[in-house]
Amino acid sequence: MRQTLAVTALNIKSIPQRLGMSLATVMSVALVVAVMLGFMALTNGFAATLNNAGSEDVAIILRAGSQAELNSGLSRDDVVLIETAPGIVRDAEDRPVSSAELYVVVDGIKRSSQTEANLPLRGVEEGAERLRQGFTLVEGRMFAPGAAELIVGEGVGREFQGFDVGSTIRLGSNVWTIVGKFSTGGTVFDSELWTEAGVLQNLYQRGASYQSVRVKLDGPEGLSQLQDYAENEPRLSLDIITEKQYFADQAVGMTRLISAGVALAYIMAIGALAGAWNTMYSSVDARVHEIATLRAIGFSGGSAFIGTMLESLMLAAIGGLVGAIAVYVIFDGMSASTLGGGFTQVVFSLSLTPSSIISGMILAIFVGLFGGLVPSIRAATVPLLQVHR
Amino acid sequence: MNDLTLMWKNLFRKKTRAILLLISIMIAFFIYAALFTMNGALNAGVQSAKANRLVTVNSINFTVSLPFAYYNRVKSVEGVVDAAHASWFGGYYKEPVNQFQTFATDPEAYLNVYPELITSPEERAAFINTRDCLAVGRELATMNQISLGDRIPVMSNIFSKQDGSRSWEFEVCAIMDYEPETGRDVPANFALMHYDYYNEALAFNRDMLGWIVILTEDVSVNDAVSRTIDEMFANSPYETETSTEAAFGEAFLSQLGNIGLMLSLVVGAAFVTILMIVGTTMVLAINERIKEIAVFKTLGFPAPRIFRMVMGESLLLCFFGGFLGIAAAQGAITLINPVMKNVLGELSISWDAMGYGALLMLGLSLITGLLPAFSAMNVRIVTAFGKH
Numbered sequence: 001m002r003q004t005l006a007v008t009a010l011n012i013k014s015i016p017q018r019l020g021m022s023l024a025t026v027m028s029v030a031l032v033v034a035v036m037l038g039f040m041a042l043t044n045g046f047a048a049t050l051n052n053a054g055s056e057d058v059a060i061i062l063r064a065g066s067q068a069e070l071n072s073g074l075s076r077d078d079v080v081l082i083e084t085a086p087g088i089v090r091d092a093e094d095r096p097v098s099s100a101e102l103y104v105v106v107d108g109i110k111r112s113s114q115t116e117a118n119l120p121l122r123g124v125e126e127g128a129e130r131l132r133q134g135f136t137l138v139e140g141r142m143f144a145p146g147a148a149e150l151i152v153g154e155g156v157g158r159e160f161q162g163f164d165v166g167s168t169i170r171l172g173s174n175v176w177t178i179v180g181k182f183s184t185g186g187t188v189f190d191s192e193l194w195t196e197a198g199v200l201q202n203l204y205q206r207g208a209s210y211q212s213v214r215v216k217l218d219g220p221e222g223l224s225q226l227q228d229y230a231e232n233e234p235r236l237s238l239d240i241i242t243e244k245q246y247f248a249d250q251a252v253g254m255t256r257l258i259s260a261g262v263a264l265a266y267i268m269a270i271g272a273l274a275g276a277w278n279t280m281y282s283s284v285d286a287r288v289h290e291i292a293t294l295r296a297i298g299f300s301g302g303s304a305f306i307g308t309m310l311e312s313l314m315l316a317a318i319g320g321l322v323g324a325i326a327v328y329v330i331f332d333g334m335s336a337s338t339l340g341g342g343f344t345q346v347v348f349s350l351s352l353t354p355s356s357i358i359s360g361m362i363l364a365i366f367v368g369l370f371g372g373l374v375p376s377i378r379a380a381t382v383p384l385l386q387v388h389r
Numbered sequence: 390m391n392d393l394t395l396m397w398k399n400l401f402r403k404k405t406r407a408i409l410l411l412i413s414i415m416i417a418f419f420i421y422a423a424l425f426t427m428n429g430a431l432n433a434g435v436q437s438a439k440a441n442r443l444v445t446v447n448s449i450n451f452t453v454s455l456p457f458a459y460y461n462r463v464k465s466v467e468g469v470v471d472a473a474h475a476s477w478f479g480g481y482y483k484e485p486v487n488q489f490q491t492f493a494t495d496p497e498a499y500l501n502v503y504p505e506l507i508t509s510p511e512e513r514a515a516f517i518n519t520r521d522c523l524a525v526g527r528e529l530a531t532m533n534q535i536s537l538g539d540r541i542p543v544m545s546n547i548f549s550k551q552d553g554s555r556s557w558e559f560e561v562c563a564i565m566d567y568e569p570e571t572g573r574d575v576p577a578n579f580a581l582m583h584y585d586y587y588n589e590a591l592a593f594n595r596d597m598l599g600w601i602v603i604l605t606e607d608v609s610v611n612d613a614v615s616r617t618i619d620e621m622f623a624n625s626p627y628e629t630e631t632s633t634e635a636a637f638g639e640a641f642l643s644q645l646g647n648i649g650l651m652l653s654l655v656v657g658a659a660f661v662t663i664l665m666i667v668g669t670t671m672v673l674a675i676n677e678r679i680k681e682i683a684v685f686k687t688l689g690f691p692a693p694r695i696f697r698m699v700m701g702e703s704l705l706l707c708f709f710g711g712f713l714g715i716a717a718a719q720g721a722i723t724l725i726n727p728v729m730k731n732v733l734g735e736l737s738i739s740w741d742a743m744g745y746g747a748l749l750m751l752g753l754s755l756i757t758g759l760l761p762a763f764s765a766m767n768v769r770i771v772t773a774f775g776k777h
Contacts, residue, residue: 020668020669020672020673021669021670021673023665023669024665024666024668024669025666027661027662027665028662028663028665028666031658031659031661031662032658032662034658035654035655035658038654065485065544065546065555066546066547067485067546068546070452071479071546071547073547073593104449104450104453105449105450105452105453106449106450107448107449107450110643112647113643113647115639115640115643115644116640117640117643117644118450118452118644171449172447172448172449172450172453172628173448173624173625173626173627173628204449204453205626209593261655264420264655267416267419267420268416268420268658268659268662270412270416271412271413271416271417271659271662271663271666272413272662274409274410274412274413274416274666275409275413275662275663275665275666277405277409278406278409278410278413278666278670281405281406281409282406282670282673336646337646338644338645338646339644339645339646343452345644374405
């Protein structure tokens with residue numbers, strides 16, 4: 001034990017002699033971990049934005065087979081039938097807590113690239129705020145009924161230009177006044193523009209059609225009551241799922257990005273492994289005489305092995321930490337946006353989770369372990385006679 | 390023994406070290422070549438765009454439709470040689486998850502506007518003359534095991550017919566390919582149907598179209614044509630936005646996010662890594678050989694020759710490792726081609742990728758080799774022999 005400690009201390013104290021190579025190893029592990037964590041932060045941020053949006057006690061009702069709000073279409077008659085259904089929470093005046101909605105995809109100019117990107121301009125009804133957890137107006141006021149007024153989500157304000165409260169914006173042939181800014185705590189709805197459903201139908205020639213109805217479910221039985229009702233009503237042909245399920249389905253595509261990114265990080269890790277191996281190899285090489293001397297005066301092969309291995313692990317762990325810190329400082333909380341499942345932009349914040357940091361560190365340790373393995377064995381089995389000849 | 394053999398021997402004097410270095414260089418170039426090719430495939434639509442082809446969409450957004458009457462008005466604009474309209478059908482085949490990208494269009498006009506889309510003269514005629522004909526792209530047909538003469542239903546996840554059904558019945562009477570010489574191998578992964586066959590049955594959204602593709606006389610009239618069209622419809626409930634096909638494609642790609650930046654960051658990270666590993670190792674390797682170099686000098690090797698030898702070693706290492714990496718990437722791409730062909734087209738590493746790759750190898754070897762080469766050249770014999 002004391003031997004091992006002594007050898008390790010010796011190894012670590014001699015690192016400055018191989019500063020260049022050791023730094024190269026640390027940096028290469030740091031970059032590998034940074035690539036992996038960068039992709040993970042991207043995916044986590046996106047997934048969180050979608051997952052937080054979906055509520056377990058809100059159902060989203062679409063025309064059967066449409067899969068997404070954009071493809072769906074519901075008539076005024078459908079909406080009236082839905083609102084009389086059982087399983088929906090009713091307020092004090094016995095009105096259902098629901099919102100029939102439709103959206104038009106409009107173009108916004110992205111601040112980062114100055115190019116046009118799809119934004120959902122959603123027409124909502126009164127119940128809409130109550131159907132989004134954590135909805136708050138952070139600036140200005142609500143749109144007035146019947147007026148060409150908009151409230152914009154926080155994410156839109158951050159990523160797109162021209163959506164400041166008080167300004168006007170032209171979307172197609174219509175001019176809108178932005179009267180307020182809302183937040184739903186970083187969910188997908190923060191990437192939307194809201195106005196009254198009736199105004200949107202009028203200005204964009206949508207007649208009396210809607211795309212979806214959101215309703216507040218009355219307890220855990222609510223969903224099945226609602227589904228039974230719709231199935232037995234011949235005038236309705238609907239798909240009814242919880243909002244949570246709806247968004248979970250939409251998040252699937254993004255998982256491909258993470259698997260591609262993590263695969264890249266693994267391939268890079270092989271390169272870093274070769275680097276760590278090389279460094280440790282040189283480390284042993286440079287101290288061949290020293291190690292042989294120690295062994296000759298009675299230090300065990302095991303202590304030489306562990307000493308070298310610990311040096312390798314330490315370099316890799318430092319690299320992993322540096323990589324994680326760099327990603328945290330540079331990317332955590334950074335705002336980004338991409339095309340989401342609804343064919344519109346989803347604004348999200350990159351987020352580095354503790355579990356991905358752990359995965360990053362595990363990868364770093366693996367690089368250190370396998371990079372140090374062969375050199376450590378070599379250190380433990382230095383042929384004493386040959387070296388001292 | 391000539392200098393090249395000497396360099397080779399020097400490089401591999403410590404076999405493990407040389408192999409490890411080669412592996413790290415190989416991996417960096419593997420990542421570079423693979424991502425370069427992926428990026429190229431994503432941009433294939435932009436690259437295959439014709440310079441005199443314009444796209445007119447609703448100015449609200451391209452997902453919002455336009456009145457059908459616009460088509461004839463656009464066709465009569467001066468400078469427009471030909472135009473075709475298309476509408477998004479939102480098709481799927483058999484299962485809702487199995488997307489079957491289908492456009493409703495005027496077949497003859499569409500094939501005229503996209504001359505790179507080819508089919509045999511008989512199939513072309515059949516497609517133009519048969520109302521319920523579906524022309525299916527080669528890759529889409531292969532993916533769904535559809536062949537000429539099949540009768541298939543295609544469902545829409547957007548539209549329904551007046552009778553409430555969402556399924557349109559077709560006879561597959563043409564298989565389309567993209568002409569291979571139009572630059573890259575773009576997959577034909579969509580199908581075309583007659584607009585009339587689609588429009589007549591629609592329960593809603595009748596007499597509307599999705600977008601108009603225009604062929605102009607020449608690139609020089611592009612601006613005038615797009616301005617005329619957009620001004621023609623200004624202040625109507627359906628204003629338009631006309632841009633070149635390439636600009637339209639680029640704008641769509643940029644919606645996904647800054648993919649280019651992301652890929653550059655990853656490739657950059659991979660290269661900084663090997664730069665450091667190779668750089669420090671080369672310095673170390675030369676340091677170990679200082680005595681030998683002093684011997685060379687003593688034997689009368691001129692300093693430039695020593696410089697060249699060390700530099701050459703670095704060049705050898707980077708080019709050998711680099712090309713191994715690119716070869717490995719080509720191998721990997723060949724492996725995934727059968728799976729990805731229908732989505733991205735047949736991929737292979739382009740000459741561009743090779744060229745830039747060679748430049749990267751040259752740069753890498755200069756950066757990692759210059760310092761050791763200079764120090765080797767300037768070795769002072771007396772000092773070197775004093776070392777042990």
